[in-house]
Amino acid sequence: MKTLMIYITCLMIPCPLLAFTNYIGYSGAPASNGTCTRSCHIQNSFSPSCQVTGFPEIYIPGQQYLISVHHNGEQPINQFNCSIRNNSDSTIAGTVSANENTSIYNTTNETNGVHWSTADTDSGTFIWTAPEPGVGDVTLYWSGLQGSRANGADQQIVLQASQQSSEIIYVPELPEKISLNQNYPNPFNNATTIPFEISRRCNIVLEISNLLGQLVRIFTISDAQPGCYVINWDGRDTKGNYITSGLYFYQLRTPDGNLTRKMTILR
Structure with a gap:
């Protein structure tokens, strides 16, 4: 950037x-x-x-x-x-x-x-x-x-x-259900992208936590419209500090259920 x-x-x-x-x-x-x-x-x-x-x-x-x-x-x-x-x-x-x-x-x-x-x-x-x-x-x-x-x-x-290059075609669609995709790149060093989809209008929360279950970062979107989203995370905690290397969990929380995946940071 x-x-x-x-x-x-x-x-x-x-x-x-x-x-x-x-x-x-x-x-x-x-x-x-x-x-x-x-x-x-x-x-x-x-x-x-x-x-x-x-x-x-x-x-x-x-x-x-x-x-x-x-x-x-x-x-x-x-x-x-x-x-x-x-x-x-x-x-x-x-x-x-x-x-x-x-x-x-x-x-x-x-x-x-x-x-x-x-x-x-x-x-x-x-x-x-x-x-x-x-x-x-x-x-x-x-x-x-x-x-x-x-x-x-x-x-x-x-x-x-x-x-994005015109070689990749984007086709807007209404997702049939919520989904949480794997972040990329993974493992990552400085920043990563977390893609997800929601199928109806709702409030959503994406939480990132460590192996001890301690909350590292939280993202909230109020009254989100159905569609495809991406969150670009810079590897910092809620205080703005870079977190250490290791395995972390990210969870998408919606009224239709919660989805969780793993990601790895290598400093």
Whole structure:
């Protein structure tokens, strides 16, 4: 995955003192309102540690991806704006849906953007449904403030994804039952992909635990639509630390039953 992180250093321009949840349309994407970090606050009190994970390097058209926003520092993320665009014409790429601690915003020059539903949050997720075949390369634009306007750090993240080769044909289907497929690669070192399917609308949970049954990481999707999903896991626990080598279990929990598989991490 190609990642570009930019620490903003420029002159401050006065901005109305509104609640941070009201700042929308400032993801930094082309034709958006720029970045709120550039227009409202210029903070570099410490090195920011915000991360966006789960966005694939190569996406499957129509596939749904659980994208995670979190940090590895002491300060929560005050607020962020995020948008995913087509590289060819800067229009919205696919569809973003709110999930844990996030909400969708629509404003002039930026529709279907996502940000925190409540300011000063440590982590959350949203769902990106990749566009249909033919769109090509897409880019995720993320801009946010970690900490406060008095003692914080601005950060921008840009992630790029390419469409899966046309040699592989994607045929959207409605699954007949829930299924949990083997993660790939397996064994893995830094990151792995966990694919699964659900056949009806429901709340789902995917839990990762060690051999002692201790919970390592949990992913939740509220009111998930039927279809095929993938979770890209970076091998970190709930505190943002890389877990050690060994055998782990991942379990998909749904109202229709639970499914469990094994995976191996080799550091």
